[in-house]
Amino acid sequence: MVEPWVVRQWTYRAGFTVICLIALFISLLPLEVGTGRWPGPDFMLAFAFAWVLRRPAYVPIYLVAIMLLISDFVFMRPPGLWAGLGVIALEFLRGREGMSRDMPFLVEWASIAGVMFGLAVVYRVCLAIFMVDQTSFGLVILQQISTLIAYPFVVLLSVMAMGVTKISAAEADMIGRSR
Amino acid sequence: MAKDTGTSEGYTRPLRRLLSAMLILVLFGIFILWRIDSPRVERIRAQLVDQVVPSFEWALVPVTKAADMIENFQSYTRIYEQNQELRRELRQMQAWKEAALQLEQKNATLLDLNNVRLDPKYTFITGVVLADSGSPFRQSVLLNIGARDGLMDGWATMDGIGLVGRISGLGENTARVMLLTDSSSRLPVTIQPSGQRAILSGDNTARPPLDFIESPELIRPGDRVVSSGDGGVFPHGLVIGQVALGADRRLRVVLAADYERLDYLRVLRSLSSEQIVDPGSLIVPPEPILIPEEPVSEVENDTAGVESDNG
Numbered sequence: 001m002v003e004p005w006v007v008r009q010w011t012y013r014a015g016f017t018v019i020c021l022i023a024l025f026i027s028l029l030p031l032e033v034g035t036g037r038w039p040g041p042d043f044m045l046a047f048a049f050a051w052v053l054r055r056p057a058y059v060p061i062y063l064v065a066i067m068l069l070i071s072d073f074v075f076m077r078p079p080g081l082w083a084g085l086g087v088i089a090l091e092f093l094r095g096r097e098g099m100s101r102d103m104p105f106l107v108e109w110a111s112i113a114g115v116m117f118g119l120a121v122v123y124r125v126c127l128a129i130f131m132v133d134q135t136s137f138g139l140v141i142l143q144q145i146s147t148l149i150a151y152p153f154v155v156l157l158s159v160m161a162m163g164v165t166k167i168s169a170a171e172a173d174m175i176g177r178s179r
Numbered sequence: 180m181a182k183d184t185g186t187s188e189g190y191t192r193p194l195r196r197l198l199s200a201m202l203i204l205v206l207f208g209i210f211i212l213w214r215i216d217s218p219r220v221e222r223i224r225a226q227l228v229d230q231v232v233p234s235f236e237w238a239l240v241p242v243t244k245a246a247d248m249i250e251n252f253q254s255y256t257r258i259y260e261q262n263q264e265l266r267r268e269l270r271q272m273q274a275w276k277e278a279a280l281q282l283e284q285k286n287a288t289l290l291d292l293n294n295v296r297l298d299p300k301y302t303f304i305t306g307v308v309l310a311d312s313g314s315p316f317r318q319s320v321l322l323n324i325g326a327r328d329g330l331m332d333g334w335a336t337m338d339g340i341g342l343v344g345r346i347s348g349l350g351e352n353t354a355r356v357m358l359l360t361d362s363s364s365r366l367p368v369t370i371q372p373s374g375q376r377a378i379l380s381g382d383n384t385a386r387p388p389l390d391f392i393e394s395p396e397l398i399r400p401g402d403r404v405v406s407s408g409d410g411g412v413f414p415h416g417l418v419i420g421q422v423a424l425g426a427d428r429r430l431r432v433v434l435a436a437d438y439e440r441l442d443y444l445r446v447l448r449s450l451s452s453e454q455i456v457d458p459g460s461l462i463v464p465p466e467p468i469l470i471p472e473e474p475v476s477e478v479e480n481d482t483a484g485v486e487s488d489n490g
């Protein structure tokens with residue numbers, strides 16, 4: 001007999017995989033070949049961060065690592081680096097999940113902003129250390145900004161449409177016991 | 180019960196941490212492996228893309244077409260102005276067509292007079308654009324033809340009018356075209372009519388700048404830019420675009436290829452041509468009859484020829 005929370009958890013994990021594949025698919029569409037555009041948001045990271053601050057069990061580290069690694073390979077990024085840093089950021093946020101339960105949204109947003117820009121800076125520094133040629137810093141920052149702008153909508157979508165709400169005190173008690 | 184979960188957490192948490200750390204190490208390991216042995220990992224990447232992207236193809240093509248249709252539909256709203264504009268352009272084009280026909284005839288007669296032979300080997304294969312690079316930092320597109328169709332790395336790719344990029348990364352069924360605007364793209368070009376040589380270096384903007392120009396004062400905005408064929412990368416004389424003066428006072432190139440609508444691309448088969456490696460053998464007669472002893476640095480072929488002549 002499978003317990004209902006186990007089914008829920010695996011459903012959401014499958015849902016996260018589907019969201020990642022859709023994000024991959026959309027950014028692969030050859031609609032906007034060319035340059036000089038405002039880079040689109042990184043939905044994969046935005047969803048991973050939004051969910052890990054609400055239901056850490058829905059975004060296991062292996063799933064996110066595999067998804068980020070695939071996107072590294074497909075988007076012609078140096079493979080492994082962005083995935084590794086993304087996973088570290090995810091684990092950092094996972095550690096703060098307990099604290100963020102009664103945090104107002106603005107504070108959460110600010111902490112996500114800090115993590116995002118930190119991620120971009122560390123990524124650039126790593127690339128510089130390994131002497132990989134890189135593109136303009138402005139573009140990287142613009143992408144992080146657009147991810148941040150998209151973040152509230154991602155949260156809204158997760159909470160309203162998908163039911164990924166923050167863990168309430170009563171639920172925390174229950175999950176804590178069942179784990 | 181509570182005690183029980185406490186002990187199980189006591190076991191799982193350090194284990195979990197260890198596994199996470201190992202996972203992160205594996206990811207960084209992949210990165211370092213890529214840095215050390217880039218070609219091998221890039222080959223793996225090409226194979227992976229070859230597997231992943233065609234499985235999306237059934238959805239990629241209809242969605243792209245639908246989006247294009249919506250875009251076209253939007254343009255119906257100003258159809259009258261467009262019609263007028265097209266008529267005007269058509270009139271101009273007819274004048275140009277006349278001029279082109281005359282020039283073609285003139286060119287044909289001149290070629291005939293000079294007995295010039297054009298290289299007959301430049302045939303092309305046409306492919307459909309499947310996907311773009313998906314990242315704003317990389318300018319490339321993926322074609323639905325690959326090593327199976329005889330493509331090779333480094334071949335030039337054009338749309339109907341101008342040069343688009345080069346093949347860089349081959350799978351069995353797909354090939355990646357690095358566009359001229361990619362920040363790692365460098366291409367030797369000639370600027371007509373002054374004949375100046377320069378390097379077109381992509382910098383992730385729509386109008387790549389020209390570098391290493393010998394005398395920039397000879398170049399005017401509006402000059403034509405064609406590939407120079409230096410370095411044997413591309414054939415000579417493929418149209419690239421026109422020179423323009425950028426907002427940052429650098430000379431940039433407005434590309435002739437329509438990067439907004441890359442649908443079908445043709446890949447030029449450029450089979451490796453004969454290389455002239457030894458300049459001396461062109462000038463010096465093959466059998467130095469007047470010199471009694473053979474120079475030490477003579478090519479083996481030549482000595483063999485002399486020996487067989489003697490014997």
